[in-house]
């Protein structure tokens with residue numbers, strides 16, 4: 001099984017990305033989703049509705065990140081032989097999740113245009129540690145003062161050459177490259 005840890009600030013589009021990803025993997029990969037949030041099962045409900053073969057919610061009750069022990073508790077509820085891909089959606093936060101290794105093969109950061117172009121400079125720990133970077137909400141670029149050059153320069157300083165997927169979960173622009181990358185990574189391990 002290939003597994004990813006999706007991290008982002010609240011509202012960047014982690015759950016939206018999962019919702020857009022699942023239908024595109026239908027019939028190709030068997031996917032389990034584990035969602036971390038302070039409270040509610042809103043996100044795991046959305047993942048189940050989007051076609052996840054399994055969707056488990058972890059409520060941290062206040063903790064600002066998932067850790068490997070919480071994840072283990074959720075994994076114990078799954079028959080791991082039944083899945084090709086595990087998507088873990090971490091608690092929305094650009095600080096704490098970066099410090100807790102969950103044991104997933106790849107860490108992925110979902111940045112988004114409305115957050116502002118200064119985030120790599122202000123949250124270096126998060127940007128430094130990820131294996132891939134999704135830049136969501138590119139459909140908002142005409143309406144938001146976001147200097148892509150400045151943003152990418154910050155990313156380049158912290159994480160040279162990190163694979164980057166600019167996309168929009170609203171218009172679907174750029175989603176194909178992300179899906180292809182996921183499929184190729186699953187193929188590499190399964």
Ligand code: MG
Nearest residue numbers: 014015043089
């Ligand atoms: Mg979410």
